[in-house]
Amino acid sequence: MSISNGGLPSLCAMAPDGSAHHSSVSSSDHVHGYWERYEQLKYNDVVKNCLFEDVITRYENLMLKHTEYVKEHQSERAQAKEALQREQRAITNVAHLQNLLNRDPFILVLLDGDGMIFNANFLREGETGGEHAATVLHSTVQEWAAVSIVDCPSDVKVIVRVYANIKDLADVCTKASILTSTVQLEEFARGFTRGKTLFDFVDVGYGKDRADGKVAETFKLFLYDYHCRQILFGCSHDNGYARLLEQYTDCSQAAQRVTLLEGVPFEKELAGMPFPKLKYSGIFRETKINVAPPDSLTGMTRRVDSRGLNAASSIFTPRTATPLSPYKTPSSGIPQLDGALAQRLPHLRTMSVTSSGNTSDSGGAVSSWAAITRASADRPLTDIKRTPSGSTVELGRNTEIQRNRHGHRIDEPLDYDRDEVQRLKKYKMCNQHYIGVGCCHFNAGKSDKCPHRHDVKLTQHELYVLRMVARETPCKKGLYCDDTKCIYGHRCPFPRATEGGLRGSGMCLNGEHCRFGRAMHEVDIKIVKTVRAVGAF
Template sequence: MISSTQVDSLYSRVEKCKEEDRKREELLDELVAKLQATTEELKKTKLDLEHEISARRGLQEQNNELSSKLTAKPYVLVIVDADGYYFNGLNEGEEGGKKAADMLAKAVKEHIKSLGNDFDQCDIVVETYANTEGLGKTLVDNSQVRSINEWRHFWSGFVCRQRMFAHVDVGGGKEHADQRIRERVEFHSRIWQCKRVFLGCCHDAGYATFLGQFVSTGKITLLKDGVCHPKLEALGLPTVEFRGLFTGPVASGVSGASKGGKRFQNPFAWQMRLLPVRIDNKSGLRYDRPVTVTIEDVKRIEKMRLCHWFYLTGACKGCDRVHQVEQRLTTDEFDSLWTIARRGECYNSRKKKVCHDPLCIYGHKP
């Protein structure tokens, strides 16, 4: 028979077993909880790892792309507003275009040598923009080129001569060339490989506000054709001029200046600004291009005593006013001088006849 002492001992041992079972269950519960927590952490870590791998691949692709860009050949870009800049050799057709292309390429190549080692291996890209058909017809009418085909052949020779030269016909419209040029400047100025943009637009003050944003970038250089508009000069952008590359169209058959004395020729006169002229076939009225000038500019030009014919049309048969080829007028100065010349009424207009001379600088009344 089991004694009470033994029974107590058994109860004690049973209680100990129960306590051990409880502790074991607590341990198992704790282990399960930790396992679940570890499993969740593992899932999160796995997701983080997948994200890191994906991000690393993306960074590697970006790095490869940047490396590719950095190893791509750099270039300089020349953009010319050909509605206002006239190449030498326009009347020489295809050969004239080839000569102009060679001259431009050589001039740019020699210039960038002085800019440092970063420019040693640069390609030279050239883009010219103009209303090709409209400007060609005007040049033919003014005997600057013999035919539209000669004009087209010039551009054909120009773009075919150099592998990275292009000419873009922007069609009619006052702002078409300006808008395309602005878009191209913005695009290329953001490209690392584009080391410099040479921009031929110094005749047009309308570019001043747009170019202000590039003053601190060091990427824009103004390509001068003699004179540079004061508003563009005020920007402080670097400038360069390639002598002999551009010329203003020379007037032909100009008449109306005083007789006698020394004859003067101005190859840089910008008589294209005298156009367009519109004549109403029904009424016979002539409408010259409207101009907007300031009183201050007109008064300043009056004091300079500039020859109207010399600076507006390119030729004077002789007078005692100022004739200086190196003094090239800005657009505002040209229009101010023309405003002064318009004060005098055209001979045909005084006789109540229609004046058909596209280069007549005088006023025409109904």
């Protein structure tokens, strides 16, 4: 077999004589071999094509992913650039806000002026004293802040807000001989306000809880104000502020921002509050004011404890009940006595009539009391005859009830000794146990449930005096009570108000703080009938 045509095998061989002859290998085998070789080439082409297709497909996928990654990268770069810009703006804003927050830092001194009273030396100096008090308080607070407040700015301001009923506070200070005139306190308030630009002595006027309400709302307003670095809260005289402060006892931020300022010693509930406490000696009064209003029975003065001008004030709530009924008739400003008692005290009635002729209607009962005091200076402490100690006094045995023309119950007058009433009140004895129908807790063997004492042994005279103590509590059944054993009061025993905002209101000196209802203040005490009734309180 020869190879020609580029090395391809020849399909036939030539004879020596030039004639063609067939190879020993059959033509069919040659053809089959070509077909095999052809098929092999075809297979190789398929493998090659598959390889190319796979490569191209993979390349195409890579190109798609690359394109996607490029887009994401570009998006992220844009976002990163925008985030960087936002961060830069935020940093600028934070710096600006921090600058604003750090600007004008201040300390708030918040005082209830009805009980947080300035030292008498300041008050007596009037306007000059007010300016001096403002200067001393300002420098004292700044010195304390520099030492006690962390990171306290050197330019910290001091703001003082004092809320008080100036007129009534001035009256109290004058009666207690702290001031010689009510004008002195008004001048002090003006001087205090003018003493420093950020100091204000605010007159809230007369009204229930006006000072308390303003103090409480101001406290809430500034408590979480960032500019306010500390609140010095002057409220040591009034347990009522414990209700306000107990809302923030679990707040660590409030505990760091509030300091209780002491004037008079802290009341029990306030003393237990988890707030820092501070005392500025020499600036505020450290003892309660004691005034000596004339006793309405004897005309002699008596010592009364005062905590300011709040609901518990002795100025507005006399500690001793009295059978005096200071109801004025339309034609006279003279206080009237109970019928039976007036017969036993003609000298008091005469002095009251005499003194009223020299006073204006605005003076009222107070001017009469002053006249009684002067006229009775040489008399013994009490004119009322005492019930002999140890005498038999029938308590709760009456079967008759006295009523006026409106059917209102009129309590019988009681002779009493002022000192005895004061002494018995200190024991906090259970009225129902001793002179009533009996204490339900004590009778049930649960005396610890009753807050009053049951273990004091009283004489018949002391039981009698205890009835006067019980009269200070208004009866729940009111003016129409028909219980013959009732030990409580059915009309207000305190003197009628004849001065200030209460004048002409028909209320007593307690004003809106009085526990007796308004209807129990202007009761006709003329007895027109006596009825028999049986009941149990």
